Amino acid sequence: MSGSSLSNRGDGAAEPLQMSVHAMQRLDLAAEATQRRTTLGRWKLLLVELACAAPVLASYFTYYVIRPEGRSNYATLIEPAREMPAQLPLMDLDGRAVEARSLRGQWLLVVAAPAACDGACEKRLYAQRQLREMTGRERDRIDKLWLVTDTAPIRPELRAAMAAPPATQVLRVSAADLAKWLAPAPGESLDAHLYLVDPMGRWMMRAPPQLEPNRFKRDLDRVLRASSSWDPPGR
Numbered sequence: 001m002s003g004s005s006l007s008n009r010g011d012g013a014a015e016p017l018q019m020s021v022h023a024m025q026r027l028d029l030a031a032e033a034t035q036r037r038t039t040l041g042r043w044k045l046l047l048v049e050l051a052c053a054a055p056v057l058a059s060y061f062t063y064y065v066i067r068p069e070g071r072s073n074y075a076t077l078i079e080p081a082r083e084m085p086a087q088l089p090l091m092d093l094d095g096r097a098v099e100a101r102s103l104r105g106q107w108l109l110v111v112a113a114p115a116a117c118d119g120a121c122e123k124r125l126y127a128q129r130q131l132r133e134m135t136g137r138e139r140d141r142i143d144k145l146w147l148v149t150d151t152a153p154i155r156p157e158l159r160a161a162m163a164a165p166p167a168t169q170v171l172r173v174s175a176a177d178l179a180k181w182l183a184p185a186p187g188e189s190l191d192a193h194l195y196l197v198d199p200m201g202r203w204m205m206r207a208p209p210q211l212e213p214n215r216f217k218r219d220l221d222r223v224l225r226a227s228s229s230w231d232p233p234g235r
Contacts, residue, residue: 105235
């Protein structure tokens with residue numbers, strides 16, 4: 001009797017152990033399957049991103065690398081292009097916050113200057129408007145942006161001029177915050193240039209301080225042609 005009892009107790013102890021081993025094996029298999037699905041999903045996402053980026057990369061390769069002999073750029077190319085900070089603290093003229101990502105989707109001709117906007121600043125704002133119109137049918141791919149680098153009021157007549165169609169978007173951002181993205185040429189001030197930003201929010205070109213619109217337009221035409229396959233008009 002005692003032997004039978006011991007035998008039964010031994011069988012009972014073996015069964016839970018065996019079940020535990022099988023359970024652990026199932027958990028390991030499930031974990032491996034989950035890991036495989038995760039890895040496969042990441043590869044699929046990467047392939048999708050590469051497919052979307054391919055036209056953009058090709059156009060930049062064409063512009064930056066495959067250059068016809070003898071070509072020289074009037075403006076300075078920013079290599080590599082600088083991404084717009086996601087947390088760039090922008091505000092409209094009524095003090096409302098504006099998300100930096102809302103600026104994406106269009107080429108941007110950017111003037112950065114204090115609200116006082118001296119004669120040189122006004123010339124750049126005029127050249128900004130002129131350049132957009134000079135691109136003809138491509139102008140709907142371009143927006144004009146004035147980044148005001150202080151909190152001073154803008155003269156009513158200048159504010160009205162910025163609102164005249166096609167309107168120039170006017171936003172405020174401190175010079176210190178803006179300097180984390182845009183930069184002047186050595187020895188120049190931030191407000192000395194006209195800056196070109198691509199539709200993905202990357203600063204990629206800077207015009208010289210003494211801007212010659214006709215010469216800058218040639219560079220602008222090149223980037224617009226190089227990007228025409230992936231950048232339709234409008235946001």
